Amino acid sequence: MPSPFTLAITGQSLIHHDIRACVDPGFLQIVEILKKADVAFTNFEGTILGRHGGSPMKGSYFGYSDPQVLDALKQAGFNALALANNHAFDLGPPGILSTLEEVRARGFLHAGIGLDRDHAIAPGVAAIRSRLIGLVAMDAGPGPRTMYADNARYRRPSRPGVNQLEVTRIFEADRAAFDMLATIQTTFQISKLERANYAQPDDPPVLDEDAEIDFYGTIFRRADVNRRVIAVDPDSASIHLEAIARARSREQFVIAYLHHHHWEPNWRDVPDWVRAFAHACIDAGANVFVSHGTPVLQPIEIYKRAPIFFGLGNFIFHTEKGETEWSSPDVWKSVVATCAFDPAGPLQIDLLPVALGGEERIEGLDFHERQVPMVASGKIAQQIIDDLAERSAIFGTTIERHGPTGRIQVSEGQR
Known part of the structure; x- marks a missing residue:
């Protein structure tokens, strides 16, 4: 029987700056939690400018990162990255090649981009502390078809790109x-x-x-x-669900990941199609479902004893000076979810509230100066957990608050 293990999941990491010099205790407390987990997972929201070069493929929302940000994520405790997102193709195919090269060099479990469609669809697999972990990562756009990986066919060469859920x-x-x-x-x-x-x-x-x-x-x-x-295109969904099922049949613990920007008018709401697809992923064999894209915290559901994180908002969110569209305090609040999986016992999820840049900056306008997340422990922490508990209750999830933190306890027979 597989042994118990822990999975720490954060919001997305849109990181452009090296944060390794940060010694703030509020950030180092988070790092300690990530390093203690068997698997620490985030979405690397970007592309690497490396030896393959690349050219801008977007307008004002274009961005790239230097390879050193991957060293920063590694030092922060992460060992698993989803790479499928709307910024993964910002440098075109060369950026895909550089990102793959740099991520591999650092030994991250990764998935979501590839040299062609078949390569991008394939789950990432790694043996982590005597357990096989499988990662299937998808992006549902919106985005031009040219950003998505494609196989070679008559008079068309293959295209490196992002793994698409159509x-x-x-x-x-x-x-x-x-x-x-x-x-x-x-x-x-x-x-x-x-x-x-x-x-x-x-x-x-x-x-x-x-x-x-x-x-x-x-x-x-x-x-x-x-x-x-x-x-959701049924043929496209079927391809990804089959990849999940194959990974599970090989005795892998499967993380299913989805990135998308098809948000509801109220960003905090869960789109019906996402919930239906998350359930389908669990039915196919995924042990956990994680989604990013919406820059705010969304509810948590437990389905067949598998946690579904509909949206964990942001973990690192580096913006440029002068950006004003991120003024909602919700953009700067999230949680670190540490899931303790025990095949012979209950599932426990501990929720640590975090404030990007610190609690004192939540209401400010200095977005570009908020370099790292910090543990929230005061009134903001209570608000984050209580609000998440209220919205998750709609999906049948009970979150109990223990001081500034939250906890979900799922018994062996509970669905």
């Missing part, structure tokens, strides 16, 4: 809104060829001509009510 964004529109869009297309004589031109570098979508309109790359569908729908 989803489609559709806006369902009532009769008045749909007819207005159709009228605009007719008025401006928007032809199929012109729509194809504006769809580049992607191919234009396949439509139900009687019920759907491609409005310059956005699909609108005739419906009774106005709403946004995110539809």
Whole structure:
């Protein structure tokens, strides 16, 4: 029977600066927890500028990091990284090659990008303290198809890139809104060829001509009510679920990871499609499901004794001076979740509240100066745990607060 072990999970790490010189006790307390865990996991939200070079593939939201940030993550205690995210392709294929090279050189368990589609889909596997750990990491966009890894085929070479979970964004529109869009297309004589031109570098979508309109790359569908729908491609989902099932069949402890930016209007809410996909991953054999992308803390669910972290927000979030869109205090609050898995006993999850930059800066505007997370212990800590407990209760999860920290206890027979 597998022995008990611990998995520490944090928010995403968008790291551009070397933080190894930080000796603040509030940060070092977190480092101690990460180093004690058998597996310490985060999402490296970025790409490495290394010997393969690269060119910017974005506008103002472009970013890259020097290889030394991986040394900083290593020193902080991390030994497992998800690499699938919206910044992984910011330097194009050369950035993918450099990131893979530098991550491998440091011995991280990693997954989520690859030399081609098959390589990107393949789970990362590592033997950590006598246990095989499998990591399947996916990104659901939105992003251009060119950022995703692809296999070679007739007259097309392979493309290094990100492992994609294919989803489609559709806006369902009532009769008045749909007819207005159709009228605009007719008025401006928007032809199929012109729509194809504006769809580049992607191919234009396949439509139900009687019920759907491609409005310059956005699909609108005739419906009774106005709403946004995110539809997961069943073939794409099947590929990833099969990868999870294969890893589990090889007696691996499987971490399923999803990054996406298809957020709800209230960032704190869990999209229905994400919850359904998380359940499917657990059903396929994943032992834990983790998601990032939304820059705020989202609820926790326990499904078939497997923890689902719908969104752990940020752990390291390096911004540029002058950025103002991150003014919500929720962006700077998170938890470090340490899961103690015991095959013969209960599952215990300890939740350590953290404030990026420290509690005293939560309400400030000095975003670019918040270099590291620090343990929250005062009123902010209580608010983080109590708020998370209230929102997680909707999913049947009980979080008990012990002073400034929280705990989830799942008995052997509890689902």
